[in-house]
Amino acid sequence: MNGAEASAEIAGTHSRQAVLVEPGRLELRDYVAPHPGPGELLIQIRCALSCGTDLKMFQRGHPLWKLPIAFGHEFSGVVMEAGEGVTFKAGDEIMAAPTAPCGICFYCQHGQENLCDDAVGRMVLGAYADMLLLPAHVVARNTFIKPADLPFEEAALLEPLSCVVHAQEMARPEKTETVAIIGGGAFSLLHMLVLKAAG
Structure with missing residues (x-):
């Protein structure tokens, strides 16, 4: 089955996603994999990692995000469906950062994109899942084709x-x-x- 055929099967069907319900408790929930809008990508997760932020969030929650919330933000995967205007296509193996600067705030305009408030506020969460929708701002700035010889585990x-x-x-x-x-x-x-x- 090629990527386009798999996309038709998976998008719009039920997938699984880990949700942090409260500190110390994750639930594996069913959800419907959405079709991507303009500039967006629907990807099949091949590897999702755990970082220190995930551990702290699991233990005590996070001041920026209200629980319950989809969990995980370091990942790599395969494009299942591409929204309008995207250069990626179904079947592309990709890696991405979970944030992207807005490009227009004070910090972005002064070369300090790492301080962009909008980047953290719109972080992609939900990588502990079968499928993940990548928003347009991340697709445009921080999504890349994975080299063929790079394992998904390292790309994540x-x-x-x-x-x-x-x-x-x-x-x-x-x-x-x-x-x-x-x-x-x-x-x-x-x-x-x-x-x-x-x-």
């Missing part, structure tokens, strides 16, 4: 890895310097791998 690390690469570009460590990595979590391990790749 796009967002945290980009944070690490950005931090090291700002710090500009030299090969003659010694770098201390504090901690042994995912970001620390990614820092170690990027530093090692840089020599």
